[in-house]
Amino acid sequence: MTSPIRTERHGDVLVIISDNPPVNALGAAVRSGLDAAIRQGVADASVTAIVIRCDGRTFFAGADITEFGKPMQGPGLGEVIDMTEAADKPVVAAIHGTALGGGCEVALGCHYRVAVPSAKIGVPEVKLGLLPGAGGTQRLPRIAGVALAVQMTALGDPISATRAAEAGLVDRVVGEDSLAADAIAFAKEVAAKRPIPRASERSVQPDPEAIEAFKKAQGRKMRGFDAPAANIACVEKASSGASFAEGIAYERQEFMTLMTGTQSAAQRYMFFAERQAAKINGLPADTRPRPIRKVGVIGAGTMGGGISMNFLQAGIPVTIVETAQEALDRGTGVIRKNYENSAAKGRYTAEKVEGMMGLLTPTLSLDDLAGCDLIIEAIYENMDVKKELFAKLDKIAKPGAILASNTSYLNIDEIAAATSRPEDVVGMHFFSPANVMKLLEVVRGAKTAPDVLATVMALAKPIGKVAVVSGVCPGFIGNRMLSQRGAPANQMLMEGVAPERIDKVLTDFGMPMGVYQMSDLAGVDIGWHRDPTRIESIRDALAAKGRWGQKTGKGFYDYDEKRQPTPSPETRAIIDEFRAKGGHAAKDYSDDEILAGLLYPMVNEGAKILDEGMAQRASDIDTVWIYGYGWPVYRGGPMFWANTVGLDKVVAGLEAQGVAVAPLLRRKAEAGELF
Numbered sequence: 157m158t159s160p161i162r163t164e165r166h167g168d169v170l171v172i173i174s175d176n177p178p179v180n181a182l183g184a185a186v187r188s189g190l191d192a193a194i195r196q197g198v199a200d201a202s203v204t205a206i207v208i209r210c211d212g213r214t215f216f217a218g219a220d221i222t223e224f225g226k227p228m229q230g231p232g233l234g235e236v237i238d239m240t241e242a243a244d245k246p247v248v249a250a251i252h253g254t255a256l257g258g259g260c261e262v263a264l265g266c267h268y269r270v271a272v273p274s275a276k277i278g279v280p281e282v283k284l285g286l287l288p289g290a291g292g293t294q295r296l297p298r299i300a301g302v303a304l305a306v307q308m309t310a311l312g313d314p315i316s317a318t319r320a321a322e323a324g325l326v327d328r329v330v331g332e333d334s335l336a337a338d339a340i341a342f343a344k345e346v347a348a349k350r351p352i353p354r355a356s357e358r359s360v361q362p363d364p365e366a367i368e369a370f371k372k373a374q375g376r377k378m379r380g381f382d383a384p385a386a387n388i389a390c391v392e393k394a395s396s397g398a399s400f401a402e403g404i405a406y407e408r409q410e411f412m413t414l415m416t417g418t419q420s421a422a423q424r425y426m427f428f429a430e431r432q433a434a435k436i437n438g439l440p441a442d443t444r445p446r447p448i449r450k451v452g453v454i455g456a457g458t459m460g461g462g463i464s465m466n467f468l469q470a471g472i473p474v475t476i477v478e479t480a481q482e483a484l485d486r487g488t489g490v491i492r493k494n495y496e497n498s499a500a501k502g503r504y505t506a507e508k509v510e511g512m513m514g515l516l517t518p519t520l521s522l523d524d525l526a527g528c529d530l531i532i533e534a535i536y537e538n539m540d541v542k543k544e545l546f547a548k549l550d551k552i553a554k555p556g557a558i559l560a561s562n563t564s565y566l567n568i569d570e571i572a573a574a575t576s577r578p579e580d581v582v583g584m585h586f587f588s589p590a591n592v593m594k595l596l597e598v599v600r601g602a603k604t605a606p607d608v609l610a611t612v613m614a615l616a617k618p619i620g621k622v623a624v625v626s627g628v629c630p631g632f633i634g635n636r637m638l639s640q641r642g643a644p645a646n647q648m649l650m651e652g653v654a655p656e657r658i659d660k661v662l663t664d665f666g667m668p669m670g671v672y673q674m675s676d677l678a679g680v681d682i683g684w685h686r687d688p689t690r691i692e693s694i695r696d697a698l699a700a701k702g703r704w705g706q707k708t709g710k711g712f713y714d715y716d717e718k719r720q721p722t723p724s725p726e727t728r729a730i731i732d733e734f735r736a737k738g739g740h741a742a743k744d745y746s747d748d749e750i751l752a753g754l755l756y757p758m759v760n761e762g763a764k765i766l767d768e769g770m771a772q773r774a775s776d777i778d779t780v781w782i783y784g785y786g787w788p789v790y791r792g793g794p795m796f797w798a799n800t801v802g803l804d805k806v807v808a809g810l811e812a813q814g815v816a817v818a819p820l821l822r823r824k825a826e827a828g829e830l831f
Contacts, residue, residue, distance in 0.1 A: 161189025168204040170197040175211040183220030184229040205343035214253025234290040237265035250339035264295040271317040278314025285420030289411035293390035294403040295355035303366035309387035360395040422792030429775035445611040452528035456487025460534035462590030466619040468512040543574035550575035560584040578603040595784035596621040627770035640757040652742035666788025676711035763818035774831035795831040
C-alpha cells in the first residue's frame with residue numbers, strides 16, 4: 157500500500173508532504189509515514205532543516221474519525237510529535253486551510269510555524285467532550301500564553317493566522333499562493349539558528365486573572381460540560397511551575413477521564429448522528445436534486461421573515477408575500493433590522509447587508525411566485541386555510557416547483573391532496589427563531605417525490621441547517637414527543653409541586669428552559685377559549701386573570717422590565733385554589749422522580765415513533781432534540797440518554813407512572829439492547 161506521506165529534497169531542506177484526502181486526517185498510515193520521514197531527515201547529515209506541509213485543501217485537520225472507538229495503532233500521535241520536537245535540526249510547519257486538533261498539535265511540536273493569511277488554527281476537541289491529548293494543553297500556553305490557550309482549548313473555536321501571528325503561535329504569515337516556496341526559504345533562514353526553540357523547554361507565565369475573567373465571561377456557555385473545566389485545569393497545570401513531563405502526565409490523566417466518561421461518548425455520538433441524519437433511507441442512488449435558484453416565502457411574520465433570512469444569507473433570491481402592505485413593510489423592516497444588528501456586532505459589513513436586502517422582493521401578489529423553484533408557506537396553523545392556499549399555488553407555481561409547508565403539526569398528506577401535484581409537496585418545519593435555530597424537520601409525505609426530498613435535504617447545508625427526515629404524524633418527531641411532557645408536569649402541579657421547582661429540575665439537567673418558562677414565552681393564552689368564566693385547567697385560570705406570559709409581564713412567573721422571571725405568589729394561590737376544588741392530595745417528589753416523570757414518557761413516545769417508521773433511526777430523534785429544543789449535547793439526546801439510564805429502568809419507571817410501555821421499548825429492554 158502506498159504511503160500517504162512522501163518526501164522531496166530542495167537543496168539541504170527535506171520537505172515532508174502529506175497527501176491524504178480529503179482533509180489529511182492523522183490516521184495510522186499518516187502517523188507512520190510522518191514517523192519514518194522525520195527519522196529520515198534527522199539521520200541524514202546533509203539535511204539542515206525540515207518542512208512539513210500537506211497537499212490538497214488543508215493542513216492536517218485532525219484525527220481520523222474512522223478510528224474512533226477502535227484500538228489505536230502505533231505510532232501514537234504524541235510519540236510522533238515528541239520525536240519531531242526532539243529533532244536536532246529545525247522543523248517548520250507550513251500551514252494552509254485548517255490546522256485543527258491533532259493537526260494543531262503537530263504544528264506546536266514543530267519548532268517554527270508559517271501560515272497563509274486564510275489559514276485557521278485551533279483545538280476543537282472540547283466539542284467532542286475531550287481535550288488535545290498529544291501535548292496540546294501544555295505546548296499551547298508555552299508558545300501563545302495562558303489567556304489564549306484557555307480560550308482556544310475550552311471553547312474550541314479556531315483563530316486566524318493573523319491572530320496566531322500576533323500571539324507568537326505563527327512565526328510568519330506568507331504568500332497565499334507561495335506557501336511551499338516560502339516555507340523552504342524560511343527553513344533555510346533558520347537552519348543554522350541555535351538554540352532550536354522547543355515548546356517543551358519554555359516556561360509559562362501564570363495568569364490567574366485571565367483565567368478567572370474567562371470563566372466569568374463564559375461560565376453560562378460552559379455550564380454542565382465537563383471538558384471545558386478539564387482543558388482549563390490542564391492549562392493551569394502548565395502555568396503552575398510543574399515540569400513539562402508532569403504537565404503531560406496530568407493531561408493524559410484528564411484525557412482518559414473524559415474519554416471514558418458519558419459526556420464525551422454522548423458528544424462523539426452526536427458528531428456522527430448529525431452526519432447520519434443527512435442519509436435518506438429508500439432513496440434511489442441516482443436521485444438528482446432539483447436546482448433551487450429562487451425561493452418564495454408566504455408570510456412575512458416571525459417565521460416567514462426568519463425563513464427568508466436563511467436563503468438571503470446563502471445568496472438565494474427570495475420573493476416574500478403578505479396580504480397587507482403594513483404587514484409586508486413591518487416584516488421586511490424586521491429583516492433589515494436583524495441584519496443591521498448583526499452588522500453592528502461585526503458579523504456583516506454594511507455592503508453585505510445591502511446585498512442581502514437587494515435579493516429580497518416584497519409583494520402582495522401570489523402571482524409573483526410563478527417563477528420560484530421552491531415556495532414555502534409560513535402562515536398560521538389552520539388546515540382549511542393552508543389547503544385553500546396550496547390549491548391556489550397549484551395553479552400559480554411553475555411545473556417542477558417544490559411546494560413546502562412550514563407546519564409544525566398538521567398532516568402534510570392532507571395539504572398535498574389539495575393540489576394536483578402531491579409529489580411536489582413536502583414539509584419544511586423550521587424552528588423559531590428560524591434564522592437562528594439549526595434544526596429543519598423535513599416531512600416526507602406519502603407521495604413526496606424522491607428528488608423533492610433529496611433537494612430539500614441538500615438545501616439544508618447551504619442555509620445553515622441540520623435536516624432530519626420525519627414521516628407524517630401529528631407533531632412529527634419533536635413536537636409529538638414534547639406533547640408527552642405536559643400531562644405529567646400538570647399532574648405534579650396538581651400534587652403540590654411548584655412550577656419553578658419542575659422547571660429547575662429541567663434546567664439543572666441542562667435544558668435551556670423548563671415547561672412553564674416555555675409556556676410563558678410562547679403565551680399562556682395560546683389555544684385558550686377566551687371565556688374567563690370557564691375554568692377547566694390551571695392555564696384557563698391564569699389566562700382568565702390576564703396572566704398570559706411574558707407579553708403581559710405575568711404568567712406562571714412574574715416578570716420585570718428585563719423579562720427576568722421570579723416565582724409568583726398569585727400563581728401559587730391560583731394553583732392552590734384549583735387543586736383544592738379538585739380535591740387533589742399533595743405528594744412528595746424527589747428531583748430524580750420529577751425528571752423521570754417528565755422525560756420517560758418522551759422516550760416512550762420516541763420508541764413509538766421509531767416503531768412506526770416516522771423516524772429513520774434513534775440518532776435522528778436525538779438530532780431533532782439537540783438542534784430543535786436545546787437538549788444538552790453532553791447527554792446525547794433523549795434516546796441516547798435512555799440508554800445511559802438503562803432501558804429496563806425506564807420501563808419500570810413508566811409502569812410505576814401508569815404509562816403504557818411502547819412495544820419496541822419493552823422488547824429492547826427485555827433483550828438487553830440499546831436504541
